[in-house]
Amino acid sequence: MGSTILEIKLSPAxxxxxxxxxxxxxxxxxxxxxxxxxIHVERRSVDARGRPVFRLRVSILPPGEERSPExxxxxxxxxxxxxxxVVIIGxxxxxxxxxxxxxxxxxxxxxxxxxxxxxxRRRSLRAIQQxxxxxxxxxxxxxxxxxxxxxxGKLYTRSLKRGNYLKALHxxxxxxxxxxxLIDAHxxxxxxxxxxxxxxxxQSILDYGGDIxxxxxxxxxxxxxxxxxxxxxxxxxxxxxxxxxxxxxxxxGHSARDVYHLLHRHDIRMEAKPFALGVRIEHPQALxxxxxxxxxxxxxxxxxxxxxxxxxxxxxxxFSFCMCPGGLVVPASTAPGEIVVNGMSLSRRDSPYANxxxxxxxxxxxxxxxxxxxxxxxxxxxRSVEQxxxxxxxxxxxxxxxxxxxxxxxxxxxSLPETSYIPGLISSPMxxxxxxxxxxxxxxxxxxxxxxxxxxxxxxANVIGTESRTSSPIRIPRNRETFQHPDLNNLYxxxxxxxxxxxxxxxxxxxxxxAQAVFKCVVR
Ligand code: FAD
Numbered sequence: 399m400g401s402t403i404l405e406i407k408l409s410p411a412x413x414x415x416x417x418x419x420x421x422x423x424x425x426x427x428x429x430x431x432x433x434x435x436x437i438h439v440e441r442r443s444v445d446a447r448g449r450p451v452f453r454l455r456v457s458i459l460p461p462g463e464e465r466s467p468e469x470x471x472x473x474x475x476x477x478x479x480x481x482x483x484v485v486i487i488g489x490x491x492x493x494x495x496x497x498x499x500x501x502x503x504x505x506x507x508x509x510x511x512x513x514x515x516x517x518x519r520r521r522s523l524r525a526i527q528q529x530x531x532x533x534x535x536x537x538x539x540x541x542x543x544x545x546x547x548x549x550x551g552k553l554y555t556r557s558l559k560r561g562n563y564l565k566a567l568h569x570x571x572x573x574x575x576x577x578x579x580l581i582d583a584h585x586x587x588x589x590x591x592x593x594x595x596x597x598x599x600x601q602s603i604l605d606y607g608g609d610i611x612x613x614x615x616x617x618x619x620x621x622x623x624x625x626x627x628x629x630x631x632x633x634x635x636x637x638x639x640x641x642x643x644x645x646x647x648x649x650x651g652h653s654a655r656d657v658y659h660l661l662h663r664h665d666i667r668m669e670a671k672p673f674a675l676g677v678r679i680e681h682p683q684a685l686x687x688x689x690x691x692x693x694x695x696x697x698x699x700x701x702x703x704x705x706x707x708x709x710x711x712x713x714x715x716x717f718s719f720c721m722c723p724g725g726l727v728v729p730a731s732t733a734p735g736e737i738v739v740n741g742m743s744l745s746r747r748d749s750p751y752a753n754x755x756x757x758x759x760x761x762x763x764x765x766x767x768x769x770x771x772x773x774x775x776x777x778x779x780x781r782s783v784e785q786x787x788x789x790x791x792x793x794x795x796x797x798x799x800x801x802x803x804x805x806x807x808x809x810x811x812x813s814l815p816e817t818s819y820i821p822g823l824i825s826s827p828m829x830x831x832x833x834x835x836x837x838x839x840x841x842x843x844x845x846x847x848x849x850x851x852x853x854x855x856x857x858x859a860n861v862i863g864t865e866s867r868t869s870s871p872i873r874i875p876r877n878r879e880t881f882q883h884p885d886l887n888n889l890y891x892x893x894x895x896x897x898x899x900x901x902x903x904x905x906x907x908x909x910x911x912x913a914q915a916v917f918k919c920v921v922r
Contacts, residue, residue: 402429411698435459471565476504479607484505484647487629489543489544492909495910501603507603507608513542515600523548526729539730540651548742551902552585554903574595576745615632646889649892653732674760680817681752682752686705701723714759725741726749726751728741735785737791739865758835762775762776765779779833787864798862872897874891890912
């Protein structure tokens, strides 16, 4: 006899109570105790439409039956010490998952990463947070695990069809992520757990014969009409060397502006693409909980609540992005002289703040004032806003901000609410600092949001600039089936920086897909 699948509801207080779960299964499934053996939770989500409850999909085994253990994906890894080599530039989710996939397929990955390993990277993050010093090679975007390491670690994606997301989730769990990510509808790891997961993935890559070189940066390439001949890499000591391999995966993320310029110098085709830009808005978490759960105080076991808001203003989407309940706003600049913010959270999501990117879609036709920059129009637009914000500040990473109500009314705030942003905020004329095409839409957008979510529009929220690195403003084209660049046979654009992913999980899946394409080509 096989298992029975059942959808049940459980009150938050009973979430970790096995007896209550059994009672709920018997009652809601109209089952007799003699028919119910092991119960496994397969899926879990919060339903806050009425009084908040957990909705669980459970599988029930007949008494005496046991579930056979699953074969771990990591058991498929092979020793690749002597296998053909593939160079991967960038040790973000795309690069790391590409490396693990290559190891499974029997190819040897060599990862080149400009930043430091997760441990050493912490010092660079402290320097940004406390002293406003941005290291262009080691920051919230650059270093082991890429932008995904000190991030929020939300793992859901809208692009499930793009790859094997379950495999990516299982590999994260096999490398130390909480097993809950396998059942939660909105899985989340948290930036206190991610560094360990990333370090364990590094260990797997090294154990099976791969190579990872931190503090090594791609600076030049040699090409013929059809191929990359070699890459020129510089190490921390400033020594340059030539690197050759069967194939080159470029997974350098959306903030490696030098890499786009390198490709451009070598006449390697790229395309401008739409992206989004705006601000990060931070509310007290208790207020968001009150709105979403309709409870004065959030019930035990309920997660910090989130929201997702979208509207249309003057033909452009205005939407919340990368919401971090119980999170922190962080300085995500990758070069001195700019201010970029983003959001992250710890696994418990227990900070008193809720923050979310609130951005306006930027279409190619909006970039006319930057047309002289050609394919770099979007990138230069991003940069100009980031630099304007920096100039409005005091030379540190203090971020320009306004109360939400003042922002919408085009006023400078006389004081600002408390914030999670460690470098601090500086009250500023946000309505003047943002380009008018962005500001006017955000101004209307937040008013629309307040109609959808009563209580959202409050003077207790901070509007912080700039949320500019939502996605890449540039795409590096590739063949749909072979994933090869149309100009160069052995160049494989990959991940968010190439324009094929928007988040940790989609970047990871893209890395896996690209590795499979490389394998098909290299072993042909
Ligand atoms: P990246 O992660 O950007 O990695 C690229 C790597 O390439 C970097 O490590 C960089 O140092 C390296 N590199 C660049 N140039 C060179 C060079 N010349 N030589 C050598 N190495 C180079 N996404 C989610 O899905 N959920 C979240 O909760 C979430 N929260 C986030 C929070 C923050 C603070 C930030 C910054 C991002 C967050 N994101 C989140 C986005 C997510 O991190 C990215 O979408 C994802 O990391 C992209 O993966 P990637 O591998 O394509 O590129």
